[in-house]
Amino acid sequence: MKGGMASINGLLFVLWVFVLLHSTAIEAHGEEKLVGCPQHPDKVIKLPGQPSISPPICHFSGFITVNASHGRALFYWFFQALSNPTHKPLLLWLNGGPGCSSVGYGAAVELGPFRVNNKGNGLDHNKYSWIQEANVLFLESPIGVGFSYSNTSSDFINLDDKFVAKDAYSFLLKWMKRFPRYQGHDFFISGESYAGHYVPQLADLIYDGNKNKRNHFINLKGFIVGNPETEDFYDSKGLVEYAWSHSVISDQLYQQVNHACNFKLSNWTRECANAINLLFEQYKEIDIYNIYAPKCTLSRTSSLPTSSSSSRSSDDKVKLRRMRILGGYDPCYEVHTEAYFNRDDVQEAFHSKSPIRVHWQSCNNSIFEAYNYVVLTVLPIYTKLIKAGLKIWVYSGDIDGRVPVIGTRYWLESMALSLKTPWRTWYHNNQVGGRIVEFEGLTFVTVRGAGHLVPLNKPGEALALIHSFLSGNSLATKP
Structure with a gap:
């Protein structure tokens, strides 16, 4: 009997110690210590055709009102990290265009855990998803992109980089109120293409906003951008030189463009526009976005402009420079995503039904056409945020013809940053993954054989890249 009582007392002591330790952990970390997928009004229970995965994917979606008086709201899709989400960083992903959806591209095609299948009727598991490294937040921005909307028509006339950055900043402040457990997490911003404008300008707004004690502090640590539009002169120069060096255009056309165009001018001449x-x-x-990928032969569900932009005014310099983001390894994925996200059952499960009924598109051409392109370079922001000590990486898929690696290397050179570690090869699975060079305050990485959408074309290399960026562990420089 005494032995039995001793065993019971011992068991009670062990239970008491467990409860004490568990309580201490909860007290120390608040709700952050809770495991599993928390209950929340925006929680997505299951999307149609969603595969069963172990551990299960925890995700949320919905609208955040960024301007109540104008009826402006942005749509998001958020994925909790697969493991240890309480300590993993929070990563925001933005697509460009302007007018292209981060749900339709980043989440459902590139780096999310689900990819719309090639029939558009379900989802496949992406084993290379970036949620292995971070809690990932996809934002459809600006208004008019994807499910994001405004009840005020004049908002669409005023769309420019400043407008977009302010709305995105307002979104983040309000999103963190809705999800307070992520308030203190290390925060990074990522994106590609015209998000090369969005990302640094949003980072700049957050950096300045953190100085204002009336705002909620966002624990911004840095940003990473892929094949980013950055500086118009160098991006345009690189586009032309890449087309010539990769046998897309003739010597004669190359000479014609160089004779007709001065990309340092803020307005192109008619002769230059015709040559471009x-x-x-x-x-x-x-496919300009992956010059070695096949073209899609399926009919599309939305009208897409031709790359020549022949219907536009020939001296409309800015719209000739800004092309929508299409293309990739599966050249027909835009057809599949539009079929899937326009389904009523998907939108019901996705919390994406809004007061304004819209036909969801991967890219909204009307936003591209209406956008006011007033910022021609974001290099001054790079200089400012490098001095501020933010972690900044730039990467380039080296077979992208739209924002080629050549142009990016030109503007990096123009910054005259001190060299930290020289140009060298990095490896993935014992093969050359690309090249890497480290400057004081900025790291540049190329991804061999990737086009404009690096996480789609080279998912394993892209996952290794984001792991290195977030963790601080170096990319492999030996096979």
Whole structure:
């Protein structure tokens, strides 16, 4: 009997110690210590065709009102990290265009845990998802993109980089109130293409906003951008030189463009615009965003402009420079995602039904056409945020013809940053993954064989890249 009582007392002591330790952990970390997928009004129970995965994917979606008086709201899709979400960083992903959806591209095609299948009727598991490294937040921005909307028509006339950054900043402050457990997490911003403008400008707004004690502090640590539009002169120069060096255009057309165009001018001449149109015509038969990928032969569900932009005013310099983001390894994925996200059952499960009924598109061409392109370079922001000590990485898929690696290398050179570690090879699975060079305050990485959408074309390399960026562990420089 005494032995039995001793065993019971011992068991009670062990239970008491467990409860004490568990309580202490909860007290120390608040709700952050809770495991599993928390209950929340925005929680997505299951999307149609969602595969069963172990551990299960925990995700949320919905609208955040960024301007109540105008009826402006942005749509998001958020995924909790697969493991240890309480300590993993929070990563925001933005797509570009302007006018292209981060749900339709980043989440459902590139780096989310689900990819719309090639029939558009379900989802496949993406084993290379970035939620292995972070809690990932996808934002459809600006208004008019994807499910995001405004009840005020004049908002669409005023769309520019500043408008977009302010709305995105307002979104983040309000989103963190809705999800307070992520308030103190290390926060990073990522994106590609025209998000090369969005990302640094949002980072700049957050950096300045953190100085204002009336605002909620966002624990911004840095940003990473892929094949980013950054500086118009160098991006345009790189586009032309890449087309010539990769046998897309003839020597004669190359000479014609160089004779007609001075990309340092804020407005192109008619002669230059016509020459650039001829250059884009050469890309009609191939994918400018991945010059070695096949073209899609399926009919699309939305009207897409031709790359030549021949219907536009020939001296409309800015719209000739900004092309929508199409293309990739599966050249027909835009058809599949539009079929899936326009389903009523998907939108019901996705919390995406809004007061304004819209036909969801991967890219909204009307936003691209209406956008006011007033910022021609974001390099001054790079200089400012490098001095502020933020972690900044730039990466380039080296077979992208739209924002080629050549142009990116030109603007990096123009910054005259001190060299920290010289140009060298990095490896993935015992093969050359690309090249890497480290400057004081900025790291540049190329991804071999990737186009404009690096996480789609080279998912394993992209996952290794984001792991290195977030963790601080170096990419492999030996096979």
